[in-house]
Amino acid sequence: MPVAYRKIDDLPLVIPVFPLDGVLLLPSGQLPLNIFEPRYLNMLDDAMSGERMIGMIQTRPLPGGKGDPQRPALAPVGCAGRVTSFAETSDGRYLITLTGVCRFRTGEELPVRTPYRQVRADFAPYQADLREDAAGTRTASEIDRLMTALRRYLDHRGLAIDWSDAEAAPSDALINSLAMALPFDPMEKQALLEAETIFERKATLTALLEIDAAGGDDDEPTSIQ
Known part of the structure:
Protein backbone atom coordinates (compact mmCIF):
# COMPACT_ATOMS: atom_id res chain seq x y z
CA MET A 1 0.00 0.00 0.00
CA PRO A 2 1.50 3.36 -0.95
CA VAL A 3 2.46 5.25 2.20
CA ALA A 4 0.65 8.40 1.00
CA TYR A 5 -2.76 6.76 1.15
CA ARG A 6 -3.47 6.52 4.86
CA LYS A 7 -6.89 8.16 4.95
CA ILE A 8 -9.71 9.02 2.58
CA ASP A 9 -8.61 12.66 2.33
CA ASP A 10 -5.36 11.49 0.70
CA LEU A 11 -7.28 10.14 -2.31
CA PRO A 12 -8.31 12.24 -5.33
CA LEU A 13 -11.92 13.41 -5.61
CA VAL A 14 -12.08 12.72 -9.35
CA ILE A 15 -10.49 9.74 -11.09
CA PRO A 16 -10.32 8.43 -14.67
CA VAL A 17 -12.05 5.07 -15.07
CA PHE A 18 -11.19 2.08 -17.23
CA PRO A 19 -14.39 0.06 -17.85
CA LEU A 20 -13.40 -3.56 -18.42
CA ASP A 21 -15.92 -6.32 -17.84
CA GLY A 22 -14.71 -9.57 -16.30
CA VAL A 23 -11.61 -7.92 -14.80
CA LEU A 24 -11.33 -7.44 -11.05
CA LEU A 25 -8.95 -5.30 -9.01
CA LEU A 26 -9.02 -5.52 -5.22
CA PRO A 27 -7.18 -3.49 -2.56
CA SER A 28 -3.50 -4.52 -2.38
CA GLY A 29 -3.97 -6.76 -5.42
CA GLN A 30 -1.76 -6.35 -8.48
CA LEU A 31 -3.32 -6.26 -11.93
CA PRO A 32 -1.16 -6.35 -15.09
CA LEU A 33 -2.69 -4.56 -18.08
CA ASN A 34 -1.77 -4.24 -21.74
CA ILE A 35 -2.96 -0.80 -22.90
CA PHE A 36 -3.28 -0.20 -26.64
CA GLU A 37 -6.49 1.78 -27.35
CA PRO A 38 -5.66 5.45 -28.09
CA ARG A 39 -8.12 6.81 -25.49
CA TYR A 40 -6.56 4.70 -22.74
CA LEU A 41 -3.03 5.51 -23.87
CA ASN A 42 -4.14 9.14 -23.41
CA MET A 43 -5.53 8.24 -19.98
CA LEU A 44 -2.20 6.69 -18.94
CA ASP A 45 -0.24 9.70 -20.17
CA ASP A 46 -2.42 11.97 -18.03
CA ALA A 47 -2.36 9.62 -15.05
CA MET A 48 1.43 9.33 -15.09
CA SER A 49 1.77 13.12 -15.02
CA GLY A 50 -0.58 13.37 -12.03
CA GLU A 51 -1.81 11.07 -9.26
CA ARG A 52 -1.05 7.84 -11.20
CA MET A 53 -4.51 6.70 -10.11
CA ILE A 54 -7.00 4.81 -12.29
CA GLY A 55 -10.38 3.35 -11.36
CA MET A 56 -11.04 -0.17 -12.64
CA ILE A 57 -14.76 -0.70 -13.08
CA GLN A 58 -17.23 -2.94 -14.87
CA THR A 59 -20.33 -1.90 -16.78
CA ARG A 60 -23.91 -2.83 -16.00
CA PRO A 61 -26.80 -3.57 -18.35
CA LEU A 62 -29.83 -1.31 -18.18
CA PRO A 63 -33.42 -2.68 -18.21
CA GLY A 64 -34.77 -3.28 -21.68
CA GLY A 65 -31.35 -2.92 -23.25
CA LYS A 66 -31.44 0.84 -22.87
CA GLY A 67 -28.33 2.95 -22.86
CA ASP A 68 -25.53 3.83 -25.25
CA PRO A 69 -23.49 0.75 -26.28
CA GLN A 70 -20.54 3.08 -26.93
CA ARG A 71 -20.86 4.53 -23.43
CA PRO A 72 -22.43 1.83 -21.24
CA ALA A 73 -23.64 2.50 -17.72
CA LEU A 74 -20.97 2.00 -15.07
CA ALA A 75 -21.24 -0.44 -12.18
CA PRO A 76 -21.99 1.14 -8.79
CA VAL A 77 -18.67 0.07 -7.26
CA GLY A 78 -15.13 -0.01 -8.63
CA CYS A 79 -11.60 -0.11 -7.23
CA ALA A 80 -8.96 2.58 -7.62
CA GLY A 81 -5.42 1.48 -8.26
CA ARG A 82 -2.08 3.23 -8.54
CA VAL A 83 0.27 2.59 -11.45
CA THR A 84 3.25 0.90 -9.80
CA SER A 85 4.93 -0.47 -12.92
CA PHE A 86 5.10 1.10 -16.36
CA ALA A 87 6.82 0.14 -19.62
CA GLU A 88 6.34 1.18 -23.25
CA THR A 89 6.71 -1.32 -26.09
CA SER A 90 8.28 -0.65 -29.50
CA ASP A 91 4.82 -0.68 -31.11
CA GLY A 92 3.44 1.99 -28.77
CA ARG A 93 1.58 -0.12 -26.21
CA TYR A 94 1.86 0.44 -22.45
CA LEU A 95 2.44 -2.50 -20.13
CA ILE A 96 1.47 -1.48 -16.63
CA THR A 97 0.71 -2.92 -13.23
CA LEU A 98 -2.04 -1.42 -11.12
CA THR A 99 -1.85 -1.96 -7.38
CA GLY A 100 -5.26 -1.76 -5.73
CA VAL A 101 -5.65 1.04 -3.19
CA CYS A 102 -9.32 1.46 -2.23
CA ARG A 103 -12.78 0.63 -3.56
CA PHE A 104 -15.18 3.45 -4.37
CA ARG A 105 -18.82 4.08 -5.07
CA THR A 106 -19.38 5.59 -8.49
CA GLY A 107 -20.58 9.15 -8.20
CA GLU A 108 -21.36 11.71 -10.85
CA GLU A 109 -19.73 11.20 -14.23
CA LEU A 110 -18.10 14.43 -15.35
CA PRO A 111 -18.85 16.00 -18.77
CA VAL A 112 -15.17 16.07 -19.77
CA ARG A 113 -13.50 16.61 -23.11
CA THR A 114 -10.98 13.82 -22.59
CA PRO A 115 -11.59 10.69 -24.69
CA TYR A 116 -11.72 8.62 -21.51
CA ARG A 117 -14.37 8.83 -18.79
CA GLN A 118 -13.95 10.44 -15.36
CA VAL A 119 -16.12 10.16 -12.25
CA ARG A 120 -16.38 11.56 -8.77
CA ALA A 121 -15.29 8.71 -6.52
CA ASP A 122 -16.81 8.22 -3.07
CA PHE A 123 -14.19 6.30 -1.09
CA ALA A 124 -15.83 6.86 2.31
CA PRO A 125 -17.82 3.58 2.43
CA TYR A 126 -14.57 1.65 1.96
CA GLN A 127 -12.12 3.51 4.17
CA ALA A 128 -11.30 0.22 5.91
CA ASP A 129 -9.50 -0.80 2.69
CA LEU A 130 -6.72 1.61 3.70
CA ARG A 131 -6.05 -0.18 6.98
CA GLU A 132 -3.39 -2.85 6.79
CA ASP A 133 -4.99 -4.77 9.67
CA ALA A 134 -8.46 -4.81 8.13
CA ALA A 135 -8.36 -8.47 7.10
CA GLY A 136 -7.87 -10.11 10.49
CA THR A 137 -7.74 -13.88 10.92
CA ARG A 138 -10.05 -16.87 10.64
CA THR A 139 -9.98 -20.44 11.89
Missing part, protein backbone atom coordinates in the same frame (compact mmCIF):
# COMPACT_ATOMS: atom_id res chain seq x y z
CA ALA A 140 -8.23 -23.29 10.10
CA SER A 141 -11.55 -25.06 9.51
CA GLU A 142 -12.92 -22.10 7.55
CA ILE A 143 -9.84 -22.00 5.32
CA ASP A 144 -10.05 -25.80 4.94
CA ARG A 145 -13.53 -25.42 3.43
CA LEU A 146 -12.24 -22.87 0.94
CA MET A 147 -9.31 -25.08 -0.03
CA THR A 148 -11.57 -28.11 -0.44
CA ALA A 149 -13.91 -26.09 -2.66
CA LEU A 150 -10.93 -24.80 -4.63
CA ARG A 151 -9.60 -28.32 -5.29
CA ARG A 152 -12.98 -29.48 -6.57
CA TYR A 153 -13.36 -26.36 -8.73
CA LEU A 154 -9.93 -26.80 -10.30
CA ASP A 155 -10.55 -30.50 -10.97
CA HIS A 156 -13.89 -29.65 -12.58
CA ARG A 157 -12.33 -26.94 -14.75
CA GLY A 158 -9.18 -28.86 -15.60
CA LEU A 159 -7.00 -26.20 -14.02
CA ALA A 160 -3.88 -26.41 -11.87
CA ILE A 161 -2.12 -24.08 -9.45
CA ASP A 162 1.03 -24.20 -7.33
CA TRP A 163 -0.41 -25.70 -4.15
CA SER A 164 2.72 -25.03 -2.08
CA ASP A 165 2.37 -21.30 -2.78
CA ALA A 166 -1.40 -21.36 -2.16
CA GLU A 167 -1.06 -23.14 1.18
CA ALA A 168 1.75 -20.84 2.34
CA ALA A 169 -0.02 -17.58 1.41
CA PRO A 170 -1.77 -15.50 4.11
CA SER A 171 -5.50 -16.21 3.96
CA ASP A 172 -6.53 -12.69 2.92
CA ALA A 173 -3.95 -12.57 0.12
CA LEU A 174 -5.04 -15.99 -1.10
CA ILE A 175 -8.73 -15.01 -1.12
CA ASN A 176 -8.09 -11.80 -3.05
CA SER A 177 -5.71 -13.38 -5.56
CA LEU A 178 -8.18 -16.18 -6.29
CA ALA A 179 -11.04 -13.71 -6.66
CA MET A 180 -9.00 -11.73 -9.18
CA ALA A 181 -7.49 -14.62 -11.13
CA LEU A 182 -10.23 -17.23 -11.44
CA PRO A 183 -12.47 -17.04 -14.55
CA PHE A 184 -15.74 -15.99 -12.92
CA ASP A 185 -18.34 -14.13 -14.97
CA PRO A 186 -18.73 -10.34 -14.62
CA MET A 187 -21.66 -10.52 -12.19
CA GLU A 188 -19.73 -12.91 -9.97
CA LYS A 189 -16.65 -10.68 -10.12
CA GLN A 190 -18.82 -7.75 -9.06
CA ALA A 191 -20.23 -9.72 -6.12
CA LEU A 192 -16.67 -10.47 -4.96
CA LEU A 193 -15.73 -6.80 -5.29
CA GLU A 194 -18.76 -5.57 -3.35
CA ALA A 195 -18.34 -8.02 -0.45
CA GLU A 196 -17.93 -5.66 2.50
CA THR A 197 -15.17 -7.53 4.33
CA ILE A 198 -12.57 -10.16 3.54
CA PHE A 199 -14.69 -12.64 5.49
CA GLU A 200 -17.73 -11.96 3.32
CA ARG A 201 -15.54 -12.23 0.23
CA LYS A 202 -14.26 -15.61 1.43
CA ALA A 203 -17.83 -16.83 1.92
CA THR A 204 -18.84 -15.56 -1.54
CA LEU A 205 -15.75 -17.09 -3.14
CA THR A 206 -16.31 -20.44 -1.44
CA ALA A 207 -19.95 -20.49 -2.54
CA LEU A 208 -19.03 -19.70 -6.16
CA LEU A 209 -16.41 -22.45 -6.19
CA GLU A 210 -18.83 -24.99 -4.73
CA ILE A 211 -21.65 -24.07 -7.14
CA ASP A 212 -19.35 -24.32 -10.16
CA ALA A 213 -17.86 -27.65 -9.07
CA ALA A 214 -21.35 -29.06 -8.58
CA GLY A 215 -22.45 -27.99 -12.08
CA GLY A 216 -22.26 -29.70 -15.43
CA ASP A 217 -19.40 -29.91 -17.89
CA ASP A 218 -20.57 -27.19 -20.28
CA ASP A 219 -17.48 -25.02 -19.88
CA GLU A 220 -14.27 -25.72 -21.72
CA PRO A 221 -11.12 -26.02 -19.56
CA THR A 222 -9.29 -22.74 -19.19
CA SER A 223 -6.01 -21.66 -17.65
CA ILE A 224 -5.05 -19.39 -14.78
CA GLN A 225 -2.44 -16.73 -15.49
